[in-house]
Amino acid sequence: MRYLADCVVTMGAECRLHRPGVLDVIGDRIAWAGAASEAPGGTIVEERHVGGLLMPGLVNVHGHSPMTLFRGAGDGLPLQRWLRDVIWPREGRLSPDDVWWGMQLGCAELLRAGVTTTCELYFHPRAVADAALAAGIRCVLTPGILDLPDAGSGAGWQRFLEEAALVHADLDGREGRMTVGLGPHAAYTLPREGLVEVATLAAQLDALVHMHVAETRDEDELVRARHGCGAAEALARAGLLDGRLLAAHSVWLDDTALDLFARHDVAVAHCPQSNAKLGSGVARVPRMLERQMRVGIGTDGPASNDNLDLWEELRLAPLIARAVACDASALGTMDALTLGTRGGAAALGLDCGSLEPGRLADFVRVELDDAAFVPADDDADMLTLLVWAASSRLVTDVWVAGRRLVAGGVCRSVDEARAREEVTRRARRLSAG
Numbered sequence: 001m002r003y004l005a006d007c008v009v010t011m012g013a014e015c016r017l018h019r020p021g022v023l024d025v026i027g028d029r030i031a032w033a034g035a036a037s038e039a040p041g042g043t044i045v046e047e048r049h050v051g052g053l054l055m056p057g058l059v060n061v062h063g064h065s066p067m068t069l070f071r072g073a074g075d076g077l078p079l080q081r082w083l084r085d086v087i088w089p090r091e092g093r094l095s096p097d098d099v100w101w102g103m104q105l106g107c108a109e110l111l112r113a114g115v116t117t118t119c120e121l122y123f124h125p126r127a128v129a130d131a132a133l134a135a136g137i138r139c140v141l142t143p144g145i146l147d148l149p150d151a152g153s154g155a156g157w158q159r160f161l162e163e164a165a166l167v168h169a170d171l172d173g174r175e176g177r178m179t180v181g182l183g184p185h186a187a188y189t190l191p192r193e194g195l196v197e198v199a200t201l202a203a204q205l206d207a208l209v210h211m212h213v214a215e216t217r218d219e220d221e222l223v224r225a226r227h228g229c230g231a232a233e234a235l236a237r238a239g240l241l242d243g244r245l246l247a248a249h250s251v252w253l254d255d256t257a258l259d260l261f262a263r264h265d266v267a268v269a270h271c272p273q274s275n276a277k278l279g280s281g282v283a284r285v286p287r288m289l290e291r292q293m294r295v296g297i298g299t300d301g302p303a304s305n306d307n308l309d310l311w312e313e314l315r316l317a318p319l320i321a322r323a324v325a326c327d328a329s330a331l332g333t334m335d336a337l338t339l340g341t342r343g344g345a346a347a348l349g350l351d352c353g354s355l356e357p358g359r360l361a362d363f364v365r366v367e368l369d370d371a372a373f374v375p376a377d378d379d380a381d382m383l384t385l386l387v388w389a390a391s392s393r394l395v396t397d398v399w400v401a402g403r404r405l406v407a408g409g410v411c412r413s414v415d416e417a418r419a420r421e422e423v424t425r426r427a428r429r430l431s432a433g
Helices: 065-070 079-091 094-112 125-133 157-170 192-205 220-227 231-238 254-265 272-277 286-292 310-325 331-339 343-348 379-388 416-432
Strands: 002-008 021-026 029-035 046-056 057-065 114-122 139-143 178-180 208-214 244-249 267-270 294-296 363-367 395-400 404-408
Touching: 002 379, 021 094, 046 379, 057 094, 057 244, 057 294, 057 310, 057 343, 065 079, 065 094, 065 114, 065 125, 065 416, 079 220, 094 125, 094 192, 094 395, 094 404, 094 416, 114 125, 114 208, 114 254, 114 343, 114 395, 125 139, 125 157, 125 178, 125 343, 139 157, 139 208, 157 192, 157 272, 192 208, 192 231, 208 231, 220 231, 244 294, 254 286, 267 286, 272 310, 286 294, 286 310, 294 310, 294 331, 294 343, 310 331, 310 379, 331 343, 331 379
Parallel strands: 002 046, 057 114, 114 139, 139 178, 208 244, 244 267, 267 294
Antiparallel strands: 002 021, 021 029, 046 363, 363 395, 395 404
16 A cells, blocks of 8 residues: 655654655555655555645553543542552452453544554553454553552462463464563562562563653652662662663652663653653653663553543653753754654564554554644744644544554544443442442
8 A cells, every 4th residue: 555645754763754755555564655756666556645744653652541440530649649549449449341441442542642552551451452452553561560459369469470471471462463561560569579570570571571660759768668779779689670671750760770771771651741740740851862761752541641642742741841951952842753653662662653664554644734734834844843733633544553543533443432431330330439
């Protein structure tokens, strides 16, 4: 299939903008991308997108999308009270069916916002996986591992770790869109032996470990009480830095901790909107990028955000960075676009996030016939407006692995009306206890 558009933004190592542009797709991979005038010949089925811009799909590197079931719950509480008093009691009552419907609704919301890949840390991982596979989204699944309060004696970290190993064996690589890693919740919710066993299993499986790290200032006291040192050092002692680690949030890391993470090639999931809403602070993303760390951007869950619109995150990330630094150049426009696409893919170790030959055919169409793109006379203007003036409301079509899942702004792979009804009913039950 050949897609012709008014503009194609590649987001490769050297981001190219082609006006007009062409994107060729064979199967689930990109065969060619470039200027329409230079497109290769041959018999190809063509699809024209007049007034459209094609770009890589956005990559969400940290999410708990089934928490559509708890959207808006506990507003105004700090993280620990929010978890202890509002979220964990409800999560202790979750059934696999609850999680399946919560994830279905989350997938529809993500896809309509132009998100083609999501990294999920949650419970009932088979339900999460089944819902993601049914929706067609690309998913990195990291089953949650912790001692879950209020969920009974069988909800210890050991059982969750055993379940994660079985899920990895059964589902990793499924349909070419499912990657399974491990999701230890945080250093303050696992003992040292739990962190060590996670690191050991991850090494055996060559699996990604995805966990919350240094999200709040108060968290440091909890980690030191349990491990006798800060979070970065605790993870190093457990052997987690010797493997593939994705550290979500990483707000309260000093230069020593950042240097340690940089030496071990730890990736970071930056979640500006959730961190701001919970009053957790602002991650030092410019300092991370100076150290050439892999950084992506995440929505976190819809209970702490309260939406799954990654487009808002890639705009908020540079806004907050510039406000904190009192420097309009603290995080550039291309930095922001990279965080949401190629940077996120690199953080997850996936072959997506840019429109280059051989990459996965995950891409979106953005409507250019809108005031947001007036004026856009040159390429720099177009990229600037893509970040600062456009939004997810202009995403009209979405493809994952070459398959169109959103057409004309409608998600075709999820019965969204049914999902809304199911989540509404189940959320009421979970809230009432």
